[in-house]
Amino acid sequence: xxxAYFPVGxxxxxxxxxxxxxxxxxxxxxxxxxxxSALPRLAVLLGQGAGxxxxxxxxxxxxxxxxxxxxxxxxxxxxxxxxxPKIYKEAWRTVFSADANVVDLHKMxxxxxxxxxxxxxxxxxxxxxxxxxxxxxxxxxxxCSLQTFVARFRRIMDSSQNAYNEDTSALxxxxxxxxxxxxxxxxxxxxxxxxxxxxxxxxxxxxxxxxNYGKRKLTEVDG
Amino acid sequence: MEPAExxxxxxxxxxxxxxxxxxxxxxxxxxxxxxxxxxxxVEVPVWLAINLKQRQKCRLIPPEWMDVGKLEEIRDQERxxxxxxxxxxxxxxxxxxxxxxxxxxxxxRADEIRTLVKDTWDTRMAKLRLSADSFVQxxxxxxxxxxxxxxxxxxxxxxxxxxxxxxxxxxTNLQPxxxxxxxxx
Numbered sequence: 527x528x529x530a531y532f533p534v535g536x537x538x539x540x541x542x543x544x545x546x547x548x549x550x551x552x553x554x555x556x557x558x559x560x561x562x563s564a565l566p567r568l569a570v571l572l573g574q575g576a577g578x579x580x581x582x583x584x585x586x587x588x589x590x591x592x593x594x595x596x597x598x599x600x601x602x603x604x605x606x607x608x609x610x611p612k613i614y615k616e617a618w619r620t621v622f623s624a625d626a627n628v629v630d631l632h633k634m635x636x637x638x639x640x641x642x643x644x645x646x647x648x649x650x651x652x653x654x655x656x657x658x659x660x661x662x663x664x665x666x667x668x669x670c671s672l673q674t675f676v677a678r679f680r681r682i683m684d685s686s687q688n689a690y691n692e693d694t695s696a697l698x699x700x701x702x703x704x705x706x707x708x709x710x711x712x713x714x715x716x717x718x719x720x721x722x723x724x725x726x727x728x729x730x731x732x733x734x735x736x737x738n739y740g741k742r743k744l745t746e747v748d749g
Numbered sequence: 750m751e752p753a754e755x756x757x758x759x760x761x762x763x764x765x766x767x768x769x770x771x772x773x774x775x776x777x778x779x780x781x782x783x784x785x786x787x788x789x790x791v792e793v794p795v796w797l798a799i800n801l802k803q804r805q806k807c808r809l810i811p812p813e814w815m816d817v818g819k820l821e822e823i824r825d826q827e828r829x830x831x832x833x834x835x836x837x838x839x840x841x842x843x844x845x846x847x848x849x850x851x852x853x854x855x856x857x858r859a860d861e862i863r864t865l866v867k868d869t870w871d872t873r874m875a876k877l878r879l880s881a882d883s884f885v886q887x888x889x890x891x892x893x894x895x896x897x898x899x900x901x902x903x904x905x906x907x908x909x910x911x912x913x914x915x916x917x918x919x920x921t922n923l924q925p926x927x928x929x930x931x932x933x934x
Contacts, residue, residue, distance in 0.1 A: 536918075639915070639919065643918070643919070671919050672888075672916065672919040672920060675915065675916060675919055676885055676886055676888065676916070679882070679885045679886075679912060680882045680885075680886075682912075683878060683881065683882065683908065683912075684878070686908065687874075687878065687905070687908075704915060707911075708908065708911055708912055708915070711907050711908050711911055712908040714907075715903075715904050715905060715906075715907055715908055716904070718751060718752055718904075719752055719900075719904045721752075722751075722752030722753060722756070723752075723846060725850065727751070727752055727753040727756075728753065
């Protein structure tokens with residue numbers, strides 16, 4: 527209510543919000559993939575070669591950002607094929623189901639939840655013999671993301687509501703971006719209440735913008 | 750909503766004062782107040798009571814629930830029960846803060862009262878967090894909590910609604926939606 531504008535939040539489910547800064551940053555994360563056909567003259571763009579005329583040979587491994595992978599992904603013209611990054615695969619899923627609180631989600635790609643939701647866009651129809659396994663995998667991916675979130679929720683709530691005026695960098699280091707936003711909201715609620723209780727809510731303080739005006743005028747007179 | 754706004758709403762509550770001046774009935778938009786006669790108790794809203802007290806024109810009488818015995822009872826009941834006990838005033842936190850800051854000389858055993866109210870507040874917040882956690886863990890669809898005051902809801906509300914939003918987004922992934930086909934060219 528006190529804000530002058532509301533930032534656009536990240537998108538819902540498998541759709542991204544076009545105007546959301548979080549989604550834009552998140553779609554920059556890279557996916558492992560393979561070039562299905564030769565890509566003429568694109569070797570430099572994709573980091574494969576040195577000359578400006580080289581092409582990417584068929585079948586070579588690439589690291590593609592998500593926005594590029596989504597655009598090039600087409601079942602008819604086989605340009606790119608993508609595979610799941612290893613943190614969304616079976617091995618890590620068992621780690622999450624064992625204890626989700628231990629994992630350092632910031633290191634595993636700072637946009638674990640958003641990226642995971644976007645990966646569900648790729649249904650991999652061009653590999654029919656593993657489509658069944660992938661479908662199975664993607665279904666349990668979805669359940670896993672939700673369960674991870676639910677398991678870590680308690681830790682985020684407790685730490686954000688109880689750490690008043692302390693250095694929170696140690697607590698926040700292991701959270702991914704979505705959880706950090708939640709943590710900040712919780713902290714803000716706590717800080718607002720504490721400052722109200724101390725009586726600071728009704729004190730008028732000079733705005734930080736205005737505090738610099740006096741200093742700036744001095745330098746203008748001197749310079 | 751900010752705590753200051755909740756405090757503003759709390760200032761409409763009525764409290765008894767004993768003025769030391771005299772004034773006829775005043776007609777305000779919200780209703781009539783007075784008449785004020787020195788030495789006779791009269792009920793006024795908290796905002797007026799605080800203002801008069803700051804100008805040393807009245808003496809405040811604490812509300813009948815602001816008493817050590819009563820607050821101890823409430824605190825013990827809060828600790829015993831799993832659900833929330835009904836509080837004597839829907840704005841107990843704000844009234845405590847205002848009255849104890851501006852009129853602590855009119856309230857007997859003010860420090861103990863402050864401690865007791867703080868204890869009750871902490872217990873209630875802990876219960877609120879516990880129920881929010883079990884709500885999320887079991888992924889229930891809706892929950893009902895009785896006897897919460899606006900201040901408590903305001904402090905934890907934003908966090909809880911945002912967390913539930915994220916859960917909803919992750920949960921829509923569970924429904925396999927129709928795949929959106931990009932344009933063929």
